[in-house]
Amino acid sequence: MWRRGRMSSITSTVTTMATTTRRRANARRILSTSVPLRPWKTSVVESHGDYRAEAWLEDHVGGDLYRYQADLPMLPVPTLAHTLERLLPTVLPVCRHDEEMESLRQAVDRFPEQASTLQERLLHRQQQHENANSSWLQHWWNTLGYLQVRESVVINVSYFFHLADDPSATTLTQRGAALLTAAAQYRHQVCSGSLAPTVLGRGERAQPLCSAAYKYMFHASRIPRPQQDSYKIYDPARYRHAVVARKGHFYTLNLCGPDHATPYPVATLQAGLERIVAHADAMHAHPPPPQLGWLTTAPRDDWAAARQTLLDTDQQYQRSTVSDALERLESGAVLLCLDDVHAVSRLEMGQLLLHGAGHNRWFDKSVQLVVTENGKAGLIGEHSMMDGMPMVGLADHCTKVTYEQCLRKSPTGTMVPEPTVEPIFNTPEFTQILQDPIVHNLVDQGTCCVAKMDCDDWTGRHAMQSQSFQGYGSQFIKQAGFSPDAFVQMAMQLATYRLWGEQAGTYEATQVRPFRHGRTETTRTVSLESAAFVQRLGLRPQYNEHDAEVRGEKLRLLRDAVQAHVRYIGAAAQAQGVDRHFFGLSMLVADGEKAPDLYAHPAFVRAKRWRVSTSHLTHPKIVNWGYGEVVPDGVGLSYSIHPRHCVFNVTALKETGWAEKLCTLLEESLLELRTLIEMDQAPPSSKL
Structure with a gap:
């Protein structure tokens, strides 16, 4: 279930x-x-x-x-080219060998021709009179x-x-x-x-929901x-x-x-x-x-x-x-x-x-x-x-x-x-x-x-762990020049990478309520940048990285990964993600028709199998919040980023032992990132 x-x-x-x-x-x-x-x-x-x-x-x-x-x-329909351009960097990191990467690229190349009729049907659905004041998706x-x-x-x-x-x-x-x-x-x-x-924002940038x-x-x-x-x-x-x-x-x-x-x-x-x-x-x-x-x-x-x-x-x-x-x-x-x-x-x-x-x-x-x-x-x-x-x-x-x-x-x-x-x-x-x-x-x-x-x-059969991380919160993250949400997402990527030894499909739900009858779009956290970041930091923490050049490289990779996440979530909030588009196209495959090859590609399927289901809510009077995992070998991971602390709630099947382990790895990852930042900001020690 x-x-x-x-x-x-x-x-x-x-x-x-x-x-x-x-x-x-x-x-x-x-x-x-x-x-x-x-x-x-x-x-x-x-x-x-x-x-x-x-x-x-x-x-x-x-x-x-x-x-x-x-x-x-109205909720827009992205172009096929835009969706494929945004998709590929989120799937390549979960490919398991070079042949799978190559076959993925070929399936992506074939998709525009194979899905052209589906795209026309989806655009027609969007423009139908009965959807004029609604959403093609809802x-x-x-x-x-x-x-x-x-x-x-x-x-x-x-x-x-x-x-x-x-x-x-x-x-x-x-x-x-x-x-x-x-x-x-x-x-x-x-x-x-x-x-x-x-209403989000102010003035000319205000967006009613x-x-x-x-x-x-x-x-x-x-x-x-x-x-x-x-x-x-x-x-x-x-x-x-x-x-x-x-x-x-x-x-x-x-x-x-x-x-x-x-x-x-x-x-x-x-x-x-x-x-x-x-x-x-x-x-x-x-x-x-x-x-x-x-x-x-x-x-x-x-x-x-x-x-x-x-x-x-x-x-x-x-x-x-x-x-x-x-x-x-x-x-x-x-x-x-x-x-x-x-x-x-x-x-x-x-x-x-x-x-x-x-x-x-x-x-x-x-x-x-x-x-x-x-x-x-x-x-x-x-x-x-x-x-x-x-x-x-x-x-x-x-x-x-x-x-x-x-x-x-x-x-x-x-x-x-x-x-x-x-x-x-x-x-x-x-x-x-x-x-x-x-x-x-x-x-x-x-x-x-x-x-x-x-x-x-x-x-x-379920285990839950709730952790209040007291090391730091949004105040420290902002002072270091990062988006708090994207920074914590990268800490979670590092923690789950160390939990499983590989990156897994990760979902951050993002609301699209600026559009009539809009609900959510998926922000995919796995990216080429996040893959480079977690692989460079490795499966074991290094709290005292004395080599300034190595520290600089790790921080650059962290910054790149954070910025990639910020770009994706910004696009998703404007209904320019990929998952709802692919869902809509798949709904319009007629009986007897063959779906585009990409839908059956193992890496495509793996990338959208949400082993890490995340969502962010920060409110000063909500102590904790949570939900269950989406797939049996996954985790439900809700989080809050307060000025001086963070709260995580992890739900998973008890038999996996992942709830407790992931909380430990989250704390480990956050402490490692703080040490990395503080050591880089510290003045060089004088030599006697």
Whole structure:
């Protein structure tokens, strides 16, 4: 079970991802609920992976959030010549002998003629009227990259953010109530369109980013279907509740008042959470509940069949018990998971968020907020229709809204109204459904039971390591004249080269949201320059390189590799990478047609087999974040570059031992590069 998609890269800190204007605008709106929510023409929209089908919601909601949408440029189609020119330096380093290099060059030379018709078809697709306000790529990418993937979403698709502690919220319900307050505020901004759009840069160089993905943040859930899942989003003007999970029990808790806009006071939400904890803990003293959350960890076709089995009982009993329960769960603004664990370390939280407590999750939910007994918190994102950058905005807001602030800003009389709490599955009607022989077998012995065992096995096969490198951070790297992101990428290249004795396909996800309905492009880290750099530094570190000429050569190679990476990521951010182009061309090979020879070349295949899946996010209040590996013999490597330290999170199969080894090699590589730079900058010692 491995993910085919990859989270969008965030190659700058949250403080530089948007203009100061946006931050100030959102600060003014933070508690504003003056903008009403306009009811949709239907209570629920079911998406099948095509952003165009829900684009009407952008016009319906309107507001600042979507004001640039109509003016965003279309995703371009690169020329064949440009793509091949950029491709070759990324594949040559992974060739294993001269004959393979020569055959690769020949396949590249033949490609323009073999792919000319495919390129014409792709250009035609881009220029079709129905794609005039969309992207030629998005429907393919959303479906093949996510909704058609049949493996479990656990580790394969979901990602996590570990949020910084709130010193004023040290208990489960305090932190949970503060997070719900923050989520309710951000929900209103998104759903009313009053959230300021993200704009990169300033002045004439300002680039507004596509806001389409925000529609799938709140009141949203992935729905298991045979062969291809769908995504449901519910009208926030009709639904105002969150879902809360505790010990495998699920409840609804209203977030805001009858206007569907004004959040309830934090004390009201906390009282509701305390009632939920008391009820769930009391229920758990009896025979264990049907832990239906495990179903969402199953392979998608298995979960789809189990869901249909549950829904079929409605017809049998001539009622809507199951469909109503699932709707209440799927339509919740967010899911708050109250976990009965005390997590302390960064690693413990990472493991809990990525794959822990499957009974107390509903992995289909777009947003899951997780809180531990001692007030630790994090966020789990479902990746199908929305990449990481929009979720960073929610995480940012959640870290800014503290429990103490909520209490201070709450009106006098904090227990008005009485919190409304309702169980979803613990009802007499649903209990009767669970006694049905078919359903009872499904829950106790069938799909639900198997899903738990399979998930336990799958997660148990994984190892995670989280490392905070205290040697230096972006401040030192900038002073040395390097791009922090590209510099760390080269350190990771050196570390993985030493881990495996060769370079492997390395992916840094890069967002292309300056384009309408753009998601991501691949930045390939392997290059002729990075190959020369890692080969010169070798498989063993040399911390004291006294030969000035050798030091100069190594630093020159490092600088060349960094600059090559900067050039590539700059092109990728403008949708001028190679991987989405090759993907689009391959999609247009008709039945019975032969694909261009290049697609089957071993080096081409090897270079795009992402053994190192990387992504960069730096935020002062995101302690750690991560995801799983893309291929079984690979690693998932997320990282943050703070001014004085770096954080890495590595996920890999336990049997490889690579997670721990790679963290050691990363530290070794970073220290070696620092020593190299410092020795070169030091004045020559005087001779007596």
